[in-house]
Amino acid sequence: MWLILCLTLFFSAGSANGGEQVELFDSDKQQVVATFANSDVFQKEAQQLLRTVSGRVLELNPSLDHVMIVKIPLAPPQRLQHAPSGIDTEIAEMFVIMPKKEGRRPWLILHTKEYETVVVEFSGAVDQLRASVRLR
Secondary structure, X not given: OXXXXXXXXXXXXXXXXXXXXXXXXXXXXXXXEEEEOOXXXXXXXXXHHHHOEEEEOOOOOOOOOOEEEEEEEEEEEEEEEEHHXXXXXXXXXXXXXXXXXXXXXXXXXXXXXXXXXXXXXEOOOXXXXXXXXXXX
């Protein structure tokens, strides 16, 4: 979990525009490799992914090695309710973790309006998001 916290702090510190841009981070390069305007396309994709949350990540420390991470600030924050997991909060920022290699499905790191971190699985597809950030 410390790695997740460090990564999210790194992301937040790297934003030159108050966190309003969408950022693409490559864990192998340890840097933001692209930024995008936080458009309606990204907001709609984020909302769709939140609607497909299926529960909390049960791994103690999910790997952030060999992944691409898309940071999407939510404007306005979006409500996430998932009763089986006890989640009922407003999400201010979303990190979509997409492994480069097969074997693990993408997952989310979410920051709430109350500055808490929630790590969840989702069942939605990331094809549209990958196209929006120009990943193959």
